[in-house]
Amino acid sequence: MTPDPPTSPNPTPPAPLYSPARVRDLLAQHGLRPTKSLGQNFLIDGNILRAIAEAGLTGGPAEGTPVLEVGPGLGVLTREIALRGARVTALEKDEKLRPVLAETLADVDVQVVWGDALDFDYASLPQGTRVVANLPYYITGVLLSRFMHAPAIVSATVLVQKEVGQRLASRPGDDNYGFLSALAALYGTVRHVRDVPKGAFFPAPDVTSSVIRLDFDRSRPPPPAALLKFVEAALHHRRKTLRNNLRMIGQDAAAIDAALEALGLRPDVRAEDVPLGALRDLAERLGVLG
Template sequence: MTDELKDAALPLYSPARVKDLLARHGLRPTKSLGQNFLIDGNILRAIAEAGGAGPGVSVLEVGPGLGVLTREMAERGAHVTTLEKDQNLRPVLEETLDGLDVNIVWGDALEFDYASVPPGTRVIANLPYYITGPLLSRFMRAPNIVSASVLVQKEVAQRLASQPGDDNYGFLTALAHLYGTVKPVRDVPKGSFIPAPAVTSSVVRLDFDRDRPQPSEAYIRLIDDALHHRRKTLRNNLKMAGHPVERVEEAILAAGLRPDVRAEAVPLAQMRQVADALGVD
């Protein structure tokens, strides 16, 4: 058996197969696009299972890379739409996804209309690290997306799962808990990728409760303003955002908070009271 045939017989995620694909198509991982290709079958299966990829499930993926996770989900019977910006990957994906129920949308994931996906869509993806926050924010706001099971930097996963008062609690944390729940799944070592990233990664699942009243953009903006400058008091952050200081002080007291409380220590229930007192819907 020739070396080429031997490589073709290997699983798509095997290091030898990945290196063969890249070499044959004259490709190298693009650092600016956050391309780190998975080479661990156990991790691939864990992501697909955590996300609920199964027969008839509508799945949205961002950044398919070589199509390794994409193929895993499609072979489980999911209807996969995957977003890819790098046109250089077109011949690779035509090869690795041939014959599968996959719709490839070529373009920037930050410009995609997430409201256009079918109801009940689940996001399952190895997210490009450099746009993780903006993408998660878009998933949360898209009414037809019910969950997002994603591979992200471990630091981001810890931030998402943190609670008010934790050191890494911030706007993305508050937003995730505003829309639903966060469940850490598992850590992923650096050696599970080619090339190996500089940091440990984690799989985390976010479930969005679409039955609860969805927050207004005005309220989301207030939370963003409140948490914009870490280590500053809630009073000062809201004052800097343009709210009259007298009304801010009254709102903080009305919510039963200390005058010098920091925003990252304020539970969402009390943040809602502050917003109500300020007349923010």
Template sequence: MSKLASPQSVRALLERHGLFADKRFGQNFLVSEVHLRRIVEAARPFTGPVFEVGPGLGALTRALLEAGAEVTAIEKDLRLRPVLEETLSGLPVRLVFQDALLYPWEEVPQGSLLVANLPYHIATPLVTRLLKTGRFARLVFLVQKEVAERMTARPKTPAYGVLTLRVAHHAVAERLFDLPPGAFFPPPKVWSSLVRLTPTGAPDDPGLFRLVEAAFGKRRKTLLNALAAAGYPKARVEEALRALGLPPRVRAEELDLEAFRRLREGLEGAV
């Protein structure tokens, strides 16, 4: 068993370096070797360079390297430099100490992979940005179960919304398995899930997502009233909804991605 695959060894490692898991960085270190193996298997094949965000103490980093991946690990917490230099000693990893939200993702090689236990507080903006770049062949990451549910939700469900549609526009999404709090140290208060996104190559569509964000901006309202409140001419929205055969009291969560695309086209074509 890896020396990083038990709460006791992780606690001892942190104490030896005079460190602690810092909530500001969303640090919950994965300490389940079974789940480490499953994440690595879900990420295969390593057809391009792997980027890991939030390597923490290096457990997943090491597992990826030992499986033959070419890894760049991006860590914001400078306190962890001596720990990572110890736990990854002798391994061919590229360590970058930087805020992942400031990393030049648009410049990574085409066909790159993301494999990460993402800090919960940056997961949504980071995944959104990575999908927009069009540079990734696959993204495999841990997030809060609630966020995973939002990424993979179906229409007419409470979890369905802007994030669901953003992910669906760019990729095929899979929620592979859930992890209990005890798989991490310290254990979080919520369950986590492993998500795998396989991009389809669809480029960003700012006009579509202005519409989507407006539609969900006032979720309790009808789609007609939500879009009117966001500045879309009410008569044009009514006409576009009629053309799609949608009732005037339809709500945003009832439309799938294709329906939003058709609505956007209808609004552009309405006179």
């Protein structure tokens, strides 16, 4: 019988999955390169990774919490969330990552769904789902809208471009206020968690990022489609006067003037300066909400 070779009493543990060297090795091992068109920028900062997971799971027990991740990439954030006890469903479009995720997620309970996040049925998610994700920047706005409209999703903690984060957290009168800000406020609240430097990713993106948490108030009735359409039109050219924006969608000038006066708003008020409640009142006075 041939004896087993001696083992080191203190074997060197593998480098963390988020280390730059490990990321490069994984990509080289599987013959991959980050795909710019898919917005692939992989996290290589453990502190940021833990901050995202903690922010995403705050407010409830981590054990058994359903979590949706969009774009798991190499599985770095996926593992961090799963190891905290969450039940993770990860949506991945890039089929070339199959062997990587099979390796990096082999010892954790994660369901990987292969396909485009834009085609996913968000209504199929279990109640109480939390989104925790490093979102592909090129479809951030569309995905956030899908999350807001999905009743089962109670929060979304996401990495986004810093500019998008500023828009989400802005209030009427702020420089970055617009339809995305209003949409977030209609569905709940927004909290800025932290900014993330370019060097926290491989490859480094062209912009600084931010971690933002959106909490959706599902006790409210969802805003009617007519109101969403009205607010979007009102803020489409947010630096123009509200009166002109509403005229562009066919509202009667005299009716607009009368409604603005009744609400104590100046005739030349800019759309970006009008509180969301006043926009709702204006929609009611103009008969938009039926």
